[in-house]
Structures are given as structure tokens and as C-alpha cells.
Amino acid sequence: xxxxxxxxxxxxxxxxxxxxxxxxxxxxxxxxxxxxxxxxxxxxxxxxxxxxxxxxxxxxxxxxxxxxxxxxxxxxxxxxxxxxxxxxxxxxxxxxxxxxxxxxxxxxxxxxxxxxxxxxxxxxxxxxxxxxxxxxxxxxxxxxxxxxxxxxxxxxxxxxxxxxxxxxxxxxxxxxxxxxxxxxxxxxxxxxxxxxxxxxxxxxxxxxxxxxxxxxxxxxxxxxxxxxxxxxxxxxxxxxxxxxxxxxxxxxxxxxxxxxxxxxxxxxxxxxxxxxxxxxxxxxxxxxxxxxxxxxxxxxxxxxxxxxxxxxxxxxxxxxxxxxxxxxxxxxxxxxxxxxxxxxxxxxxxxxxxxxxxxxxxxxxxxxxxxxxxxxxxxxxxxxxxxxxxxxxxxxxxxxxxxxxxxxxxxxxxxxxxxxxxxxxxxxxxxxxxxxxxxxxxxxxxxxxxxxxxxxxxxxxxxxxxxxxxxxxxxxxxxxxxxxxxxxxxxxxxxxxxxxxxxxxxxxxxxxxxxxxxxxxxxxxxxxxxxxxxxxxxxxxxxxxxxxxxxxxxxxxxxxxxxxxxxxxxxxxx
Ligand SMILES: C[S@@+](CC[C@H](N)C(=O)[O-])C[C@H]1O[C@@H](n2cnc3c(N)ncnc32)[C@H](O)[C@@H]1O
Numbered sequence: 001x002x003x004x005x006x007x008x009x010x011x012x013x014x015x016x017x018x019x020x021x022x023x024x025x026x027x028x029x030x031x032x033x034x035x036x037x038x039x040x041x042x043x044x045x046x047x048x049x050x051x052x053x054x055x056x057x058x059x060x061x062x063x064x065x066x067x068x069x070x071x072x073x074x075x076x077x078x079x080x081x082x083x084x085x086x087x088x089x090x091x092x093x094x095x096x097x098x099x100x101x102x103x104x105x106x107x108x109x110x111x112x113x114x115x116x117x118x119x120x121x122x123x124x125x126x127x128x129x130x131x132x133x134x135x136x137x138x139x140x141x142x143x144x145x146x147x148x149x150x151x152x153x154x155x156x157x158x159x160x161x162x163x164x165x166x167x168x169x170x171x172x173x174x175x176x177x178x179x180x181x182x183x184x185x186x187x188x189x190x191x192x193x194x195x196x197x198x199x200x201x202x203x204x205x206x207x208x209x210x211x212x213x214x215x216x217x218x219x220x221x222x223x224x225x226x227x228x229x230x231x232x233x234x235x236x237x238x239x240x241x242x243x244x245x246x247x248x249x250x251x252x253x254x255x256x257x258x259x260x261x262x263x264x265x266x267x268x269x270x271x272x273x274x275x276x277x278x279x280x281x282x283x284x285x286x287x288x289x290x291x292x293x294x295x296x297x298x299x300x301x302x303x304x305x306x307x308x309x310x311x312x313x314x315x316x317x318x319x320x321x322x323x324x325x326x327x328x329x330x331x332x333x334x335x336x337x338x339x340x341x342x343x344x345x346x347x348x349x350x351x352x353x354x355x356x357x358x359x360x361x362x363x364x365x366x367x368x369x370x371x372x373x374x375x376x377x378x379x380x381x382x383x384x385x386x387x388x389x390x391x392x393x394x395x396x397x398x399x400x401x402x403x404x405x406x407x408x409x410x411x412x413x414x415x416x417x418x419x420x421x422x423x424x425x426x427x428x429x430x431x432x433x434x435x436x437x438x439x440x441x442x443x444x445x446x447x448x449x450x451x452x453x454x455x456x457x458x459x460x461x462x463x464x465x466x467x468x469x470x471x472x473x474x475x476x477x478x479x480x481x482x483x484x485x486x487x488x489x490x491x492x493x494x495x496x497x498x499x500x501x502x503x504x505x506x507x508x509x510x511x512x513x514x515x516x517x518x519x520x521x522x523x524x525x526x527x528x529x530x531x532x533x534x535x536x537x538x539x540x541x542x543x544x545x546x547x548x549x550x551x552x553x554x555x556x557x558x559x560x561x562x563x564x565x566x567x568x569x570x571x572x573x574x
Contacts, residue, residue: 002367004357004392006377006400006422009349009370013115021119021368022186022344025335025356027129027327028112031105053101060104067110076114076145083144084110087137105134110141116349117145117181125152125180125339129327135175146179153178157307157331176335190338191300192309203295205281209253214281214290217271219245227266235287246270246291252279253294303334310334321379323353332359340365354380361388374422377401378429402426404536408499412471424469427497427531430542433467443485445469445497450551452518461518465548467495474498479506483513483526492516494526495546502528518549 005012029052054060067084070077084106091099116126126146130138135154143151155176163170203211223229223243230236237243244267252258256277262270274280274291281290310331313320319329332355336346342364348356351369353376360367361384371377377398384390392398402408402423411423425435428446436447446467451460466489468482479496486494493516496502510526517523529546 002357002361002396003369004351004354004377004380004396004398004401005368005370006372006374006398007370008372010112010115012370013112013119013349016115016119016347016368018118019121019124020345021347022121022124023336023340023346023365024116024120024124024126024349025129025332025346025359026116026127026348026350027325027352027355028109028350029105030131031101031134032131033101054104054108056100056104056107060107063107063111064103067107070111074114076117077111079144080110080114080141083141087140102134102137106137106141109134109138110145112349113138113141113145116347119347120181122182123180123184123186125178125185127155127335127339128177128179129174130177131174132171135177139177142177142179146181150180150182151177152180152185153305155305155307157310159312178335178339180339186339186341186344188338190303190334192303193300194298195301198301199295205292207278207292209255209292210294210296212292212294215247215293217244217246217280217289217291218242227268230268232268232271233289235289244268244271246274247293251291251293251297252277253297303338307331307334321353321383323376323379326353327355329355329359329362332356333363336360336363336365351380352376354383358383358387361390374401374426375429375435402536405499405531405533408531420471423471427469428467430535430539431465431467431495431529431546431548433465433495443468443481444489444494447489447491450549452549452551454519456519463492463516463518463549464490465493465495466491467497469497471499473500474502474506476503476505476509479509479526483509486513486526492525493523493548495529496526497529497531499531501530521549523547523549 031054032052064084067077067081071081072078084103087106088103091103093099113128120126128138128142139151139154153176155178157174157176158172159174160172163172165171199211202213205212205214218237220242222238222241228243228245229238232244246267249258249262256279258277259265259273262273265273271280271289275289279292281292283290310328313326313328320326336356336359340346340363343366345366345368346356346360347368347370348354349370351357351371354369357367357369357380369380371380381392381398384396388395390396393403400411402411408423412420421435424445428435431446431448433446433448436444444466446469448465450463450465452463453460466482466486468478468485470478474496479502482494482496485491494513496506496510506528510524510528513524513526515522516525524547527546529542535541535545
């Protein structure tokens with residue numbers, strides 16, 4: 001069954017059997033030196049979806065030491081270790097900050113790429129999406145792991161038309177490194193539609209079978225032996241240093257069948273067969289015949305290694321999910337089409353909001369996606385439901401993401417602080433809020449900020465909502481402390497999220513916080529949400545358990561956009 005894993009991909013990759021995956025398309029952090037926000041539109045969004053800043057700290061040094069240890073027993077790690085040692089010499093001489101960042105980044109990427117190599121089938125391939133920051137280092141790491149001979153392409157994807165980058169040329173492209181595991185790799189050339197100007201220029205001739213262009217019936221090089229170097233109809237190709245070359249069966253236009261034994265005919269016999277079927281063009285002047293190559297038989301233009309026909313996702317595009325660094329579906333569909341077959345397993349170990357997964361599913365491949373942040377899984381789940389009608393647990397498995405209370409308790413039992421944050425992030429995002437805990441925000445786990453439109457008063461109200469998550473038995477002191485945080489932050493509404501029931505005293509405290517009014521509706525300012533199995537059975541229940549103005553119920557990434565649209569409609573109508 002198709003799978004999404006939530007966790008560190010190194011641990012998860014190490015649990016995958018050898019030679020299990022047919023294709024990897026992956027888009028890791030690029031060592032951009034930036035942190036990305038999952039819900040970039042919301043001014044209060046502080047929680048990082050993922051960080052892409054690197055330092056050669058103890059964790060990076062441990063990762064590097066682990067590569068060295070594994071090099072004793074694995075040829076792949078040995079090659080990786082030697083490659084990184086070579087870099088160390090160069091990078092130690094570089095400006096200190098950036099050199100440490102690159103060393104740390106490579107110590108992170110190296111073992112993950114080594115594991116990706118291990119899980120690929122012998123006929124498998126990998127596409128590694130990166131950019132000029134680290135592509136030159138990554139290429140040598142890939143050479144070390146996959147073998148120089150298995151390098152296939154450096155694809156250039158032009159992701160934007162122009163960029164003003166100070167005293168340098170605008171950086172407008174990403175790089176995608178394409179390697180196969182062996183020479184026996186799956187490959188289906190991909191074609192795009194011809195440029196109409198090219199069609200007009202090249203297919204200048206026309207007959208009852210449609211437009212055609214004239215293709216050569218000979219190829220360079222004199223062949224002394226065999227028929228191809230001998231004259232045909234009095235024309236000797238050897239005179240001009242060439243030999244006859246007849247097109248393959250597939251080039252014959254539809255509706256005219258070549259002789260059954262076409263492949264075994266001599267080249268002269270093939271030419272006779274072509275002429276008998278009117279497929280040879282005899283020029284009015286000169287005597288060199290050509291082959292009539294019909295437009296109807298052309299698959300289009302074979303895709304090359306510079307990709308300029310796939311645009312980045314536009315800001316208003318329906319495809320945009322609000323996840324930072326989301327890549328266009330068309331790009332990943334192209335890669336998957338070229339290097340896999342239907343039914344194959346496609347893996348993305350840095351899957352973000354699931355572009356590879358979506359493309360793989362569309363193309364009838366099986367898939368596995370891994371991402372570290374729980375924030376990525378939400379938009380991914382949504383896109384699988386919206387585009388393919390897929391439901392978790394029924395159509396695919398999610399690991400490391402709670403789908404019932406038992407899993408919530410299991411997640412929390414591990415006692416790891418990060419797991420607690422994962423859970424808390426998950427809980428606040430259920431309400432369309434943004435996780436905030438990591439930034440020392442003074443006592444709340446999630447926040448949302450929205451401009452509410454009040455049609456009665458024809459004015460906007462800026463409103464703020466906060467959430468706090470308690471996984472243990474909640475206490476009245478905690479509820480009081482949260483009320484204080486609400487007051488300090490001028491929050492209109494606060495949601496206190498628990499796994500255990502709240503007491504009568506806590507409810508009393510909530511009543512004392514009073515109500516918030518919007519569009520003649522009254523909402524309790526402090527509300528409780530106890531997560532339970534009823535929620536997992538029907539997540540829509542949230543809208544009855546927690547009462548929020550409509551704008552807050554929308555998915556966070558669409559909240560502001562939709563609100564804007566509503567307002568515009570209102571103004572237009574008004
Ligand atoms: C550049 S984004 C991928 C975007 C993706 N191609 C898309 O279209 O949505 C990189 C992703 O790698 C994830 N990531 C970073 N470190 C990871 C790790 N150690 N294990 C799994 N995922 C990781 C980040 O959370 C982020 O979602």
C-alpha cells in the first residue's frame with residue numbers, strides 16, 4: 001500500500017529493504033541559509049516548516065563520524081567518506097561561516113543519498129533537485145555513490161524569468177541531477193508539442209496524407225560492403241561520402257502497412273517498398289530522393305536537458321497549497337514518466353507537500369513519501385483527497401501521524417520533546433492555527449490572526465486567536481495562566497486543548513472570560529477542546545466542538561485569500 005512517513009528520512013530509509021524502489025525524485029533543502037514558513041501569508045506565523053541553515057556543530061560532526069565508521073564495512077560509505085575528505089581540504093580554506101555550513105549540509109545529505117542508492121532497484125534512477133549553492137558538491141557526492149558512469153543528465157529548470165541579484169547574473173534556474181543505478185535503466189523519452197513556428201517552417205510540403213517534411217534517405221560514411229553503399233536507381237551515395245539508410249517501420253504513416261518482413265529486407269528493397277507506397281519525395285531538380293516524414297507520425301519535440309516550458313506555480317494558481325518551496329506537478333510528472341513504468345514504486349524522501357506523490361499517483365505508480373515536519377503532511381493529505389479522492393488508512397498508510405487516540409498516546413509516550421511539539425503542532429493546525437511554541441512566544445502553542453469583515457458595520461476587525469495544548473491532566477492554574485496570556489496578547493478567543501476532561505472549575509474560569517461578538521453572533525472567549533476518538537472518526541465535528549467565526553474555519557493557507565475574495569465580491573455587489 002502507498003505510504004507516507006512522518007519523521008527523519010535517514011531513520012526511515014534505513015528501515016527500507018535493499019532494491020525496493022524503482023525511482024526516487026527528491027527535493028531536499030538546498031543549503032539556502034533560509035528558514036521557510038509553512039503559512040507564509042499569516043503575519044503571526046512563526047513556526048518554521050523546516051530550516052535550511054546549517055552549522056558544523058556536534059550533531060553535524062557526529063553525522064560525519066558515522067559516515068567514517070560505516071566506511072569500514074560499506075563500499076558506498078567508503079566512497080562517500082573519501083569524497084567528503086577531499087571537500088574538507090577545500091572547505092576549510094573557504095570563508096569560515098559558509099565552509100562550516102557546507103560541511104554540515106554535506107554530512108547531512110551524504111548518508112541519505114547513500115541509503116537512497118541502496119534502496120533503488122538495479123534498474124532504478126534518481127532525480128536530485130538542488131540549485132547552484134550546492135549542486136557542484138552534490139554532483140561529486142553522487143559520482144562517488146552512484147559511479148561517474150551512471151551520471152545521466154544535469155537538468156536545468158528555469159524557475160523564473162528574471163531576478164535582480166546585485167553584482168552578478170540573475171539566478172533563475174534550479175538544477176536536477178539525474179543518475180541511474182546501472183546502465184540497464186528504465187527510459188522512456190518524453191515529447192512535448194512542436195512549436196507552431198517550427199511546424200510551419202519544417203513541414204512545408206503537403207499531400208493527401210497531410211503535411212510532411214523531407215528527411216534524408218542517406219547517412220554519412222561510405223560503406224564498401226553490403227547494399228547500402230551500392231547505387232540505387234542510378235544514384236551512388238558513396239560518390240558524396242554517404243550510404244543509403246531507410247527509415248524504420250514506425251516512421252510509415254498510419255494507414256499504409258510496410259511489408260511484413262520489412263526489417264529483413266535489404267536497404268534497396270526497403271527503398272523500393274517506400275517508393276511503391278508514395279513515401280519517397282523526388283525533387284523537381286536534382287536527383288537526391290528524400291523520405292516524406294508526416295507530421296501525423298511525429299511524437300513532438302523530444303524533451304532536452306534545459307527545461308523552459310514548465311513555469312513555477314503562480315501565486316494565484318489553484319495548484320498552490322501554500323507550502324514553501326512547492327514544485328510544479330508538471331515537472332515531476334515529466335521525470336516520473338521518463339524513468340519509470342506503471343506500477344513501479346516511486347519514493348520521495350523529502351516530499352514536502354507531496355508533489356512527487358501526486359505526480360506518481362496520477363501516473364499510476366505506487367509511492368512512498370517521507371517528510372520531517374507534520375506541517376507538510378496536512379497539505380499533502382488535503383491534495384490527495386481533493387485531486388484523487390484518497391483517504392488515509394483506506395487508500396494509503398500514514399506512519400508517525402496520529403489517526404486515533406491510541407496513536408496519539410503512543411506518540412506522546414515516547415517522551416521525546418520533539419514528539420510533544422509534533423503533537424502540539426498537529427493539534428493547533430486542526431483549528432487552522434499556526435504553531436508558535438518554538439519562538440518563545442510567552443505561553444501559547446498556536447496562534448491565528450485574521451481580519452474579519454463585518455457587513456453590518458461595513459468595517460474590518462483585526463482578530464486574534466490563541467491555543468494552548470496540554471497533554472497531561474489539565475489544572476486550573478494552567479487555565480488561569482492561559483487566560484493571562486490571552487489578555488497580554490489581546491486575543492479575542494483562546495482554545496485550551498486537552499486529552500483529558502476539564503473540571504467544572506475550569507469551565508467557570510472560562511465563563512468569567514466573557515464572550516466575543518462578530519456579525520451578531522456571540523462566541524465564548526475561552527473554549528475547551530478535548531481531543532478524542534469521536535474527532536478522529538469525524539474531523540468535521542471540530543466545527544461543533546469549537547465555535548469560531550467562519551473565516552477561522554478555513555484552511556490556514558487559504559484563509560486570507562478567500563477572505564479577500566469574499567470582500568471583493570461584497571464590494572462589487574454593494
Ligand atoms: C524543498 S522541500 C520539498 C518540497 C516538495 N518538493 C514540494 O513540492 O512540496 C524539502 C522538504 O524536506 C523536508 N525535510 C528536511 N529535512 C528532512 C529530514 N531529515 N527528513 C525528512 N524530511 C526532511 C522538509 O520538511 C521539507 O518539507
